[in-house]
């Protein structure tokens with residue numbers, strides 16, 4: 301081991317998540333070269349000397365960066381504008397009219413930038429993103445140094461981007477694909493909104509493009525009981541049954557929510573290789589239901605955890621998702637063992653990476669994998685005493701305890717300070733757009 305590390309970090313408690321298992325090891329060192337993990341082993345002073353840049357986390361826990369399996373980054377700008385209303389009112393009477401009136405490329409750039417600040421602050425290094433003006437979000441993630449799948453929206457209703465980008469979504473996607481297909485951290489993806497907002501022809505078109513380019517597909521599926529009932533009435537099939545009959549589901553398909561899959565749907569889903577994303581905060585807030593995660597995991601369906609957008613959560617913290625998600629499973633199953641802290645941590649890292657098709661690159665800290673990791677400080681009253689590191693992360697941590705964030709070997713947050721983004725500038729832009737949103741809200745409400 302003659303070569304120098306670009307980056308080295310001394311680790312008090314290391315959770316590598318290798319094999320998806322959360323087993324902490326004390327006093328370790330990670331050496332990174334060219335964005336790849338080159339060494340993991342017990343700490344020694346000689347290793348520190350070999351590191352061009354050195355981070356000290358001897359009192360912290362270090363683990364893989366979180367994978368947010370389902371989100372809409374620019375919706376951070378709608379955080380708190382329409383809370384505590386029913387799902388159909390929330391979506392069709394509030395969010396969609398606001399989006400039609402307000403969402404521009406600039407809105408997306410500013411909203412995604414605010415979201416990137418939040419993700420990095422909370423230790424999220426990878427996102428599965430779905431919104432309008434996808435290229436603008438991809439550029440923000442690139443600048444932030446984060447990793448992500450960024451999907452082009454497809455739907456059979458007018459989208460806010462139509463007036464500028466046109467309605468040929470395949471053409472827009474192919475342009476995004478050609479710009480980012482060789483990018484190290486950004487994966488262009490297809491984002492048909494949901495079975496209820498896409499015709500059979502559109503879903504088939506998306507499936508064919510995905511097959512041709514091996515591109516991932518990101519879609520909302522069976523989020524509410526009403527969606528399933530209406531699908532059965534209109535198509536004679538559940539949303540999952542319909543997607544299967546169209547040849548839509550494959551191991552490249554990532555389905556957000558999947559709250560209401562019956563046993564037959566689960567079987568179809570398992571056989572297709574598709575992944576499900578559990579979004580407990582959003583499902584509770586919009587009263588959508590409790591996703592049967594225990595059943596999915598028992599049947600071998602890949603499961604990720606997600607925040608959903610900030611209009612239905614209202615934050616992008618995976619700490620919150622792990623905590624709430626675990627407790628909701630215990631409550632819904634009337635079984636305090638239904639989901640454990642170790643499982644939550646596994647789904648938020650290793651499981652998420654595999655669900656997004658990135659399992660060979662990230663999701664665990666192992667030699668040869670990309671260096672995406674975070675350190676979390678115990679130097680807070682609510683993080684002491686340390687009987688169980690995993691328990692502290694899932695049930696006690698709030699998010700702001702994250703000290704360092706590294707993605708693809710690059711430091712994005714160092715001792716709580718941003719290294720790739722200008723927080724003050726982004727906050728100024730956010731305030732400017734907040735005023736616009738308030739003006740539009742007043743106009744919509746007076747109608």
Ligand SMILES: [Zn+2]
Pocket residue numbers: 370371372520556608609
């Ligand atoms: Zn969503």
